[in-house]
Amino acid sequence: MVSPEQLEKESQRVEMDNLILRSFLKSRDSDEVDRLVNNMHEELFAQVDCILCSNCCKKIVPVLNEKDIARISKFLGFSISQFKKTYLRKHAGKWSMKNTPCPFLTPEGCSIYDVRPETCKEYPYTGKKEIVSRLFNLIDNCKICPVVFEIIQRLKVIYGREFQKYKRATAPYWR
Numbered sequence: 001m002v003s004p005e006q007l008e009k010e011s012q013r014v015e016m017d018n019l020i021l022r023s024f025l026k027s028r029d030s031d032e033v034d035r036l037v038n039n040m041h042e043e044l045f046a047q048v049d050c051i052l053c054s055n056c057c058k059k060i061v062p063v064l065n066e067k068d069i070a071r072i073s074k075f076l077g078f079s080i081s082q083f084k085k086t087y088l089r090k091h092a093g094k095w096s097m098k099n100t101p102c103p104f105l106t107p108e109g110c111s112i113y114d115v116r117p118e119t120c121k122e123y124p125y126t127g128k129k130e131i132v133s134r135l136f137n138l139i140d141n142c143k144i145c146p147v148v149f150e151i152i153q154r155l156k157v158i159y160g161r162e163f164q165k166y167k168r169a170t171a172p173y174w175r
């Protein structure tokens with residue numbers, strides 16, 4: 001699997017192919033894509049050590065809902081307003097961490113792991129259904145998460161001949 005350090009460069013290398021894959025997947029059976037991606041999610045996350053990687057915690061700011069905020073504030077012994085003032089910012093009506101890397105990231109991993117935000121538990125969303133409705137998100141996360149990068153590369157192989165045919169047929173559009 002590609003290391004977190006190589007991800008940005010490798011993602012740039014396959015950027016156009018990924019955009020074409022995104023377009024190709026839109027026409028596939030949604031349940032089939034879910035099954036393929038969910039199975040790879042199970043297999044690959046069993047092999048990856050997220051503590052060693054932590055790339056998502058370094059590069060993206062998680063969004064927090066009100067339940068997350070109440071749970072984490074209580075865990076830290078902060079009032080909700082203290083917690084918001086210290087760690088969060090509000091943008092477009094949503095609360096998120098102020099900074100990257102996340103202030104709760106330590107060399108041993110997440111220091112609030114048991115009460116971490118729901119979005120952190122679900123990231124990179126490859127274990128969820130309706131992948132086809134979130135393809136932009138999937139392709140975008142390949143720059144951040146080595147598992148997503150690997151899933152996307154494998155999808156190109158799984159759909160091999162059909163994907164290549166689609167690429168040839170739509171080539172003028174992508175130039």
Ligand code: SF4
Binds near residue numbers: 057112113117
């Ligand atoms: S709360 Fe924990 S899991 Fe979520 S981004 Fe911060 S360190 Fe990572």
Ligand code: SF4
Binds near residue numbers: 056
């Ligand atoms: S979810 Fe992906 S980016 Fe985040 S720590 Fe695990 S492998 Fe790395």
